[in-house]
Amino acid sequence: MAWNDNLRGEALAIAESDESVIRVIAGPGSGKTFTLMRRIARLLEEGVNPKKILLVTFTKTAAHDLQKGLSELKVKGADKIWAGTLHSYCFSMLQQEGVFKITKRNPRPLFKFEEDFLVADLSVRSNMGKKDVRKKINAFEAAWARLQSEEAGWPKNSDDKDFQKALFEYLKFHKGILLGELITVMFRYLKSNPKAPERNQFDYVFVDEYQDLNKAEQKLIDYLAGDRNFMIIGDEDQSIYQNFRHANPEGILEFHKDHPTTVDFALTICRRCPQTIVRIADTFIKNNELRNKGKTLKPRSKNPEGNIYAVQWNDMQSEAEGIASYIVKKIDDGINAGDILILCPRRQFGYNIRDALSKMGVAAHSFFQEQTLEDADAQKALTFLNLLANRKDNVALRAWIGFDSSTRSAPAYRRIFNYCLDNDLDLSEVLKRLSTKKLDLPHCGKIADKYSELLEKLDEFKDFKGQEIRDHLFPIDEEWADPFQALLKDISENSIPEQILEIIRSSIINPSMPTDVDYVRIMSLHKSKGLTARIVVITGFIESLIPKGEDGLPPKEEKIYREEERRLCYVGLTRATDELVISSVYNLPRGLALQMRARVISNSGNTTTITSSFVEEFGEEFPDLIDGEELLDHE
Numbered sequence: 001m002a003w004n005d006n007l008r009g010e011a012l013a014i015a016e017s018d019e020s021v022i023r024v025i026a027g028p029g030s031g032k033t034f035t036l037m038r039r040i041a042r043l044l045e046e047g048v049n050p051k052k053i054l055l056v057t058f059t060k061t062a063a064h065d066l067q068k069g070l071s072e073l074k075v076k077g078a079d080k081i082w083a084g085t086l087h088s089y090c091f092s093m094l095q096q097e098g099v100f101k102i103t104k105r106n107p108r109p110l111f112k113f114e115e116d117f118l119v120a121d122l123s124v125r126s127n128m129g130k131k132d133v134r135k136k137i138n139a140f141e142a143a144w145a146r147l148q149s150e151e152a153g154w155p156k157n158s159d160d161k162d163f164q165k166a167l168f169e170y171l172k173f174h175k176g177i178l179l180g181e182l183i184t185v186m187f188r189y190l191k192s193n194p195k196a197p198e199r200n201q202f203d204y205v206f207v208d209e210y211q212d213l214n215k216a217e218q219k220l221i222d223y224l225a226g227d228r229n230f231m232i233i234g235d236e237d238q239s240i241y242q243n244f245r246h247a248n249p250e251g252i253l254e255f256h257k258d259h260p261t262t263v264d265f266a267l268t269i270c271r272r273c274p275q276t277i278v279r280i281a282d283t284f285i286k287n288n289e290l291r292n293k294g295k296t297l298k299p300r301s302k303n304p305e306g307n308i309y310a311v312q313w314n315d316m317q318s319e320a321e322g323i324a325s326y327i328v329k330k331i332d333d334g335i336n337a338g339d340i341l342i343l344c345p346r347r348q349f350g351y352n353i354r355d356a357l358s359k360m361g362v363a364a365h366s367f368f369q370e371q372t373l374e375d376a377d378a379q380k381a382l383t384f385l386n387l388l389a390n391r392k393d394n395v396a397l398r399a400w401i402g403f404d405s406s407t408r409s410a411p412a413y414r415r416i417f418n419y420c421l422d423n424d425l426d427l428s429e430v431l432k433r434l435s436t437k438k439l440d441l442p443h444c445g446k447i448a449d450k451y452s453e454l455l456e457k458l459d460e461f462k463d464f465k466g467q468e469i470r471d472h473l474f475p476i477d478e479e480w481a482d483p484f485q486a487l488l489k490d491i492s493e494n495s496i497p498e499q500i501l502e503i504i505r506s507s508i509i510n511p512s513m514p515t516d517v518d519y520v521r522i523m524s525l526h527k528s529k530g531l532t533a534r535i536v537v538i539t540g541f542i543e544s545l546i547p548k549g550e551d552g553l554p555p556k557e558e559k560i561y562r563e564e565e566r567r568l569c570y571v572g573l574t575r576a577t578d579e580l581v582i583s584s585v586y587n588l589p590r591g592l593a594l595q596m597r598a599r600v601i602s603n604s605g606n607t608t609t610i611t612s613s614f615v616e617e618f619g620e621e622f623p624d625l626i627d628g629e630e631l632l633d634h635e
Contacts, residue, residue: 003041003073010265015039019263023255024233027297028281028574029272029532032233033062036206037069039231040081043204044070050077054202054224056086058209060512062530082202086217087179088510090186093198094177103189106175107182109509110395113379115178117398118170120408121417125166136163141180142246143187145215152187152216173420174394174427179509180245187216190223203228209529210234210255214246222258230259236292237285240526240568243561249290268298272532273574274306275299276621281573283619288563307579310541310615313628315587320352322628323537323583327520328360329632330535337363338517341533343525343572345545346596350522353539363519367527373508375480376403381473382504387454388461388469389497394427400454401431401447412443466493469500525572536576538569541584543610544599569614581631584611 007015011031014024015038026032044050057063063083070078082089093099094107110118119137123130143152144160155161171177177185190196205225207213210232213221236249256262270278278299285291313319327340344350347368357364373379380403386396402408419441420430433439434448435455464472470488474481487507491500513531514521521531525538525546540546547565550558573580590607593600600607615622 003038003045003075007038010267011035011038014265014267015042017263017265019261020227020229021259021262022231022265023252023259023262024231024265024267025252025292025295026233026235026267027270027295028235028238028571029270030267030297031271032208032267033066033069035267036208036231036233037066037073040066040206041070041073041075041078044075044077048204050080051082052201052203053081054089054205055081055083056089056205056207056221057083058085058212059530060085060088060510061515062208064512065515065530085510086213086220087182090182090220091509093186094182099189099198102193103185105172105177105185108176108393108395109179109182109505110176111373111382111508113373114176114383114395114399117402117408117410120402120410121398121413122163122166122170124410124414126163136160137167137178138180138246140164140167141178141184141216142214143184143216143219146246150215152214152219153191169421170417173417174398176395183214183217183220187220187223190220199223199226205230207232208234209238211236211239211249211252212241212245212247213251214241214248215251218251236290237288237295237297237567238529238571240529240564240571242564249567253292266295268296269300270297270574271300271303272577273299274304274576274578275301276306276308277573277576277580278303280308280618280622281570283621284573284614284617285566285570287617288566290560290563304578306576308582308623309580309631310582310623310625311628311631312584312586312611312625314585316349316352316585316592319349319539319583319585319628320356322632323353323539323581324356324360324362326537326581326631327357327535328362331362335534336518337520339534340520341528341531341536341575342520342522343528343536343538343575344522345525345540345548347524348592348596349539354520354522357520364522365517365519367513367521367523377478378480378484379403381481381484384454384457385469385473385497385501385504388458389501391458392426392428397427397431397451401450403450405446409447412441412447415441416444416447466491466495466500468493469495469497525568528575529571531575532577533575534578535581536572536579537581537583538572539583541582541612541615542588542598543612544597546612547614549597549599566614566617582615583628584625585609 003015004012011034014035024032040053043053055063055066057066067078067081067083091107094103100107119130119133122133139146144155145152155164190199202224205221207221211234232252232255234252236252239247239249241247278297282297313322330340331337342350342353350366350368354364354366373382383396383399386393387400398413402413416430420427430439431451434441434444435452461469470491474484476485484504487503488500513527515531546569547562550561553561586608588598588600588607588609593607599610601610
């Protein structure tokens with residue numbers, strides 16, 4: 001198939017353009033992936049070296065889908081394009097010996113649960129609350145550019161400088177790197193080395209979902225693109241990482257200020273969704289002010305009107321059973337389970353629905369960011385695997401001695417850490433001295449015992465390989481171990497710990513969302529970006545969950561926070577191609593409501609929820625809420 005087959009209108013203009021700097025504003029379901037793929041296909045057909053093309057996507061799944069689409073077009077060289085996330089690119093570059101020597105960092109990434117120990121230690125050291133430590137880390141990972149107007153680089157005030165010094169000292173001693181820090185390390189390397197070969201590695205740079213990059217990521221892309229061919233594509237209305245990654249919708253709106261030769265294109269017709277969903281979504285997002293106010297998402301005239309249901313259940317259990325029954329009816333009517341997507345603001349809603357579906361014989365899998373490593377047994381097993389691969393893995397050693405402690409053993413570990421620094425000793429050496437009584441530090445006895453237990457267990461496993469390691473560390477009869485068993489189902493009997501660890505690490509660090517599946521997918525709204533399903537169910541549609549509440553924010557910050565929550569909801573609404581269900585519950589147990597930070601009303605011993613205020617913003621076409629049982633009657 002030629003690159004321009006069945007291509008017309010704005011999509012054709014984008015694909016055939018020879019402008020060097022292009023910005024494409026593309027609404028949800030407007031064909032941006034199709035258009036991006038055709039422009040790359042054209043370049044390859046015209047003889048551009050595929051190794052000189054960089055395609056940055058926000059997810060591994062998006063990169064895979066683009067390369068798969070190019071392969072189906074039978075475009076020669078499509079498999080040689082560098083396509084993937086910016087984090088993947090930085091990780092691969094940092095692993096190169098030359099870059100590693102220059103940056104003086106070890107590219108051993110910390111898992112999220114391992115960051116908990118870092119946060120606990122820095123909190124003790126700095127006398128800061130853990131929440132404040134995390135905020136500092138988020139700003140550090142954005143190269144201290146908390147706002148789009150700020151320049152990415154180094155900290156500018158004394159508090160940030162002191163924190164960064166302490167963080168660097170900690171990470172360098174433990175020979176680790178934060179996942180978010182991959183960007184800043186690569187950014188500073190390129191900023192400080194204008195002659196670095198990576199600056200001229202590519203002739204064409206394409207960036208998808210540009211609105212979800214923070215300032216440091218945007219500047220890094222600038223260094224990679226240089227003054228060559230550069231195309232960004234995205235939509236400020238789908239920017240959903242402002243509040244915890246410092247991404248900002250202003251980045252795509254103001255792109256032309258730093259790139260004065262920018263030529264603009266727009267894809268405004270939603271080809272994915274039914275017309276009613278498009279009109280409701282467009283009405284809803286226009287409540288935001290931080291956007292191009294003249295922009296409208298338009299429905300495709302050939303698309304059906306579609307169905308939207310707004311339902312309320314008595315409680316989470318009745319919701320789970322009711323949604324499961326609704327899905328069973330849909331499957332009986334011929335809908336494939338893989339064409340159904342359940343989106344939840346909290347994983348408890350998703351787990352309830354997953355379990356209810358399982359009881360009804362419907363395959364369902366949940367995908368929540370923390371799910372694989374949320375169980376303490378999973379964390380311990382993976383930590384032990386790290387140490388089986390490298391007994392001197394300081395990140396894993398720190399985690400191991402802090403498990404089962406409410407304080408993560410942070411006060412005692414501070415003494416060990418300081419002793420290591422004062423005496424220029426490695427952590428494993430100091431722990432060995434403590435365990436053999438050659439060193440005595442106050443209140444470190446439990447840590448010494450834990451290290452002794454570790455050495456005994458490592459000796460037990462010293463001759464294990466392959467499936468033997470897998471089945472001992474991740475028992476087949478333990479539910480928490482299921483994701484690991486699935487990842488490692490095809491490993492050979494001779495696989496060594498390092499190989500097993502790499503399979504797990506790459507999957508967790510750079511996860512992909514399955515698309516062609518035969519089971520119901522259940523996930524957070526954030527994870528649904530880039531996915532499509534015939535039927536979408538959004539659960540937990542109650543105040544303080546959708547939109548999520550954040551107490552104590554000044555009016556300006558609260559407005560920014562709410563606008564992002566609106567964008568997140570907008571993304572969820574526009575995943576559906578046939579039918580959309582908005583689901584809420586009337587009652588929540590008091591304890592669970594407190595845990596979820598959901599706003600509730602206590603009355604005569606009952607705890608009732610408040611329907612999401614977003615419902616009032618959907619416009620006149622949005623249907624009245626009905627009792628959940630009526631949804632089943634409709635079907």
